């Protein structure tokens with residue numbers, strides 16, 4: 041027969057040399073404290089002895105199957121929910137929930153929608169990789185610039201929809217003239233760019249410079265202030281820096297240039313069609329007909345003779 045456990049219960053402990061404190065001292069066998077209502081005192085909790093002191097809190101409804109534990113396993117502090125998820129409230133309002141499916145969600149309703157996706161994350165307030173407004177991923181804009189985000193080393197891009205646009209009309213842009221004025225450059229990425237090593241391993245790049253494009257197609261440039269003299273000149277700017285003092289760079293959103301490329305192709309296509317029409321005209325004997333008609337015209341013949349003398 042094992043020795044009957046010794047219940048120490050509430051004890052006076054030493055917080056430090058000058059501060060006594062109240063303690064709950066568990067026995068050396070089960071090492072557990074169970075909190076339950078009076079009606080459940082005879083319940084067999086059917087849990088194995090814990091290796092470390094463990095605090096159990098049981099629900100009143102199904103105390104043997106719905107409860108939570110708190111312990112430290114000598115490596116981590118562990119909060120374990122049995123028979124349900126974990127909800128974090130602030131002032132009585134729910135803010136975070138870990139569902140039984142393992143989804144971390146900022147609100148219960150959204151968590152319920154996550155039918156699949158164990159280990160998923162639903163953050164209705166957005167996600168930020170650094171504590172900078174420009175670095176948020178959200179369904180609303182933040183800040184005045186952009187911090188590029190990556191999946192692997194591929195930058196995230198966006199698209200839009202007719203329902204998001206008003207005052208729609210056929211483009212008046214003279215695309216081929218615009219492209220004629222743009223300077224395409226070859227370059228390597230500088231160390232100021234976070235992904236420069238991986239990008240430069242791909243070889244030399246071809247692209248455009250945001251500062252040179254801003255006067256031509258301003259809407260594809262993402263910049264905190266397109267009129268800043270220092271930023272516009274590509275110099276160190278004291279005004280447009282992030283919270284770490286690093287420059288807020290300008291970005292060319294090339295995807296927004298695609299419609300202009302389409303317009304340019306349409307303009308070139310129209311010119312080619314005109315040229316082809318003219319060429320067909322000649323090939324169909326138009327010029328020959330014109331000369332024959334002219335040679336039958338006595339006035340023209342007289343004029344030609346006079347010219348050739």
Ligand SMILES: [Zn+2]
Pocket residue numbers: 265268269270271272277278279280
């Ligand atoms: Zn600036």
